[in-house]
Amino acid sequence: MPVWERPEPRPRAAPVPLSRAVIAAAAIRLADTHGLDGLSVRKLATELGVRPMRLYDYVAGRSELLDLMVDAVYAEIATAAPPESPATAGPQPEWRDTVLAIAHRTRTAALDHEWFVDLLGSRPHLGPHSLAVGEATAAALDRAPGVRDLDDLQRAVGALNAFVAGALRREITERRTTRATGTGEAAWQTALGPYLTRMLDTGRYPTIARLVIDGAHLDAADTFRHNLDTVLDGIA
Incomplete structure (x- = not known):
């Protein structure tokens, strides 16, 4: 049982x-x-x-212990207050507001409990709070204009979950690496910036050069927000 x-x-x-x-x-x-x-x-x-x-x-045993821990984190996600919207954000459809709030609360929980990302996608999350968050997410996506049937809903849920898990794993991995090595972004730029500049100056990588030189350099929170919007635009 x-x-x-x-x-x-x-x-x-x-x-x-x-x-x-x-x-x-x-x-x-x-x-x-x-x-x-x-x-x-x-x-x-x-x-x-x-x-x-x-x-x-x-x-x-340990497996059930992990199940309890994961579901306790989902309880935090389910009950946390929604994050403040950016000042530039206009009114959003209700379904999108719900998905945005859940995704951002998930990111906050993952930053508070870094081990949580190690269990995203690696084991089924079937506790009552996990199911409640999943139900709220799926029910919101089911109201998106681009979701016309059950196949669309399955793809939308899969795309959203894949983005959130991948984005959070990358962010947490970078945090762990910075702590373990003492090498943050500024130190990395100092060490490898001259090499990258020489490589881009060859003209062989014009698109990467545009991204590095002219692209917006967002912090982790802004990157998550912008990329999440892109995913939801596709679903819509």
């Missing part, structure tokens, strides 16, 4: 009260600090001040 359908164990007269929500919250704290590689049932038990075997009353 999936963890979502199993009843919580009966409360025990113990110094440390437990529940699946308490266990998931502690696991998230560990993963936020140490990543998924630093998360184990034994370390989690130490964090909670209980014996490891006691946790198995609540979760069958």
